[in-house]
Amino acid sequence: MSVTFRRVSEKDLKKLNEIVNDSEVCRYLSLIPPVSMSSTKKAFERFRKAGDLWYCIMVDGAVAGAVLLKTTPKGLKNSHVASVGIDIDKPYWGKGVGGQALEFIIKKAGEKGVKRLEIEYMEGNTRAEKLYTRIGFIHEGRRKKAIKAGSKYYDSITMYMWLR
Numbered sequence: 198m199s200v201t202f203r204r205v206s207e208k209d210l211k212k213l214n215e216i217v218n219d220s221e222v223c224r225y226l227s228l229i230p231p232v233s234m235s236s237t238k239k240a241f242e243r244f245r246k247a248g249d250l251w252y253c254i255m256v257d258g259a260v261a262g263a264v265l266l267k268t269t270p271k272g273l274k275n276s277h278v279a280s281v282g283i284d285i286d287k288p289y290w291g292k293g294v295g296g297q298a299l300e301f302i303i304k305k306a307g308e309k310g311v312k313r314l315e316i317e318y319m320e321g322n323t324r325a326e327k328l329y330t331r332i333g334f335i336h337e338g339r340r341k342k343a344i345k346a347g348s349k350y351y352d353s354i355t356m357y358m359w360l361r
């Protein structure tokens with residue numbers, strides 16, 4: 198299985214939109230399904246303007262998900278801080294693809310001069326918790342009831358990594 202990465206372009210948005218509209222993929226994301234194509238396009242524009250790095254995760258040449266490095270504008274006291282978001286299509290779960298995508302984006306973050314890298318997951322997302330811990334993220338805190346899914350509130354667990 199070959200895992201590669203390329204910057205997201207407009208032609209990838211349809212597939213990326215399909216992936217986040219899968220109920221199991223979306224379950225632990227902040228997005229609320231159905232996610233419209235226009236909101237996916239708006240996100241693409243927003244990331245582009247902000248200089249965020251959004252990559253397609255390609256498995257054997259097919260788009261299998263995306264990984265995002267959300268940066269902080271230059272010239273601020275927290276410009277060294279960035280955060281990571283990731284989503285992978287269900288057929289590719291549990292095969293180490295997420296691990297490779299995080300290693301890739303951590304390297305990109307280092308090249309961009311990021312020092313503090315943040316990642317969050319919703320309580321109950323044990324797959325994400327295991328992966329982030331294995332990769333070297335450190336548990337930091339818990340944002341109580343920060344997520345509302347349906348009529349219920351859930352905690353968001355925060356992790357970070359310091360890049361040398």
Ligand SMILES: CC(C)(COP(=O)(O)OP(=O)(O)OC[C@H]1O[C@@H](n2cnc3c(N)ncnc32)[C@H](O)[C@@H]1OP(=O)(O)O)[C@@H](O)C(=O)NCCC(=O)NCCS
Pocket residue numbers: 221222223225226262283284285286289290291292293294295296297317318319322323324325327328331
């Ligand atoms: C979370 C996600 C990115 C993980 O990607 P992945 O390719 O499955 O990750 P990996 O295969 O590299 O690692 C998955 C880990 O979950 C573990 N795992 C596998 N099946 C599992 C299960 N049923 N329950 C809990 N953990 C499981 C694996 O053993 C592995 O743990 P390890 O790193 O300790 O070996 C992916 O599942 C995904 O996109 N989920 C939907 C969206 C999402 O939750 N995004 C993250 C939001 S914070």
